[in-house]
Amino acid sequence: MDSPDAAKRSGSDRITPRKYDSAGSRAALMSAAARCFGKYGYDGTSIRDIAKAADVDAALVYRYFGSKQGLFEAVAHHASALFEPLRHLPLEDVPDWILRLAFDGPGEDEIPHPVLTMLRSPSREEAVARLRSDVTEIFSEHFARRLDGPDAQVRAELLAAWALGMTLMRLAVQTPALSSVPDSAVLPYVRKAVDPLLRPCDEREETNRACRCGRGGE
Amino acid sequence: MDSPDAAKRSGSDRITPRKYDSAGSRAALMSAAARCFGKYGYDGTSIRDIAKAADVDAALVYRYFGSKQGLFEAVAHHASALFEPLRHLPLEDVPDWILRLAFDGPGEDEIPHPVLTMLRSPSREEAVARLRSDVTEIFSEHFARRLDGPDAQVRAELLAAWALGMTLMRLAVQTPALSSVPDSAVLPYVRKAVDPLLRPCDEREETNRACRCGRGGE
């Protein structure tokens, strides 16, 4: 944790106080902060941790972001950006999109999934509240209106639950199959499991429903 | 949070250093710790927070549990206890059980869901690792062996993902419908969505389908 070369000096020497590159320092801080907050949560990461990971002085956090909270706000992206496409997505594309929602996110070293960051930062109540309102607005309200039949809101939230569960199994629990397998191996099952949620009831056209296994495009 | 009667004195006075009730103090600490760790995570909870919530002196934590980590270990129950019934559960009962897994857990003020506690305590790496190994052992390994057809491990983990997603939508994201509706309103949809994961392929009763996947035995 405190290895001698932790600072990762630029090879030779470094008497000058780094380059004078405010934009670079700012970006480095934000990148490191996103990683740390996502991995260890808000309370589990200190300003010094972030600064060290960014190879930048800790005081710069306060210069550029005012406080630890300010930095968190700056890097805790709204989850709404992830969910936005659902607004105008044809219903038949929803299963595939749900799958990508869970599988497209970066792996481990890159910028972490915003939902994971918020779940791991329960003390940032505003961030959790924002996640709740984002999910509610897009799934429970907007998308539910596009669903025919009863219990539309429940079904819409079950859809979100499905995506959330797969995401966390991959990124947080890191279960062997889901975190290693390509999304193509999961797609058919997601399609079949999500499908009943999108239809009004069970079998409205039992003959036509037949087998979607063979077809389904691609 | 700091109301004058927060201490909840036993009615009249309290000059004596509480009752001499080691078992009671111990239990109060464990109960408060479970709540706090579940709500705010390991790093978001201090020993003094727990002691105050339990109306017990903070030093007793070290007397009874040795350290903060010790207390966490004592209250961070193995998730395996929750999953254990899956081992000998008839396949047709699995959908209902999955639902109860997500809906039976206590609401908000009682002892929180162990999975939520672990997700919110990323710095207790052993706890997270134990959750992973529990899920892996019971779902990916044991239960997957009971599933016919290909991709049994993926399907078993998708089942776990489904339960995890519903649980977190209710307890962490607190989405309006799922966190208020009774489980009976969700049951039919969970049944239909989970069902395809339990069967080898697509159709269950329609035998004359032109499904290219293997045949649905049974």
Place this chain on the structure above:
DNA sequence: GTCTATACTGTGATAGAC
């Protein structure tokens, strides 16, 4: 713009009085 030094608070942990 960058870094050092430091103030101040909160935290985990311990010793010892009662």
Place this chain on the structure above:
DNA sequence: GTCTATCACAGTATAGAC
């Protein structure tokens, strides 16, 4: 068994030198 006092340190944050 319970509680007070306290230590050593990590944490956020600020002031100011360079």
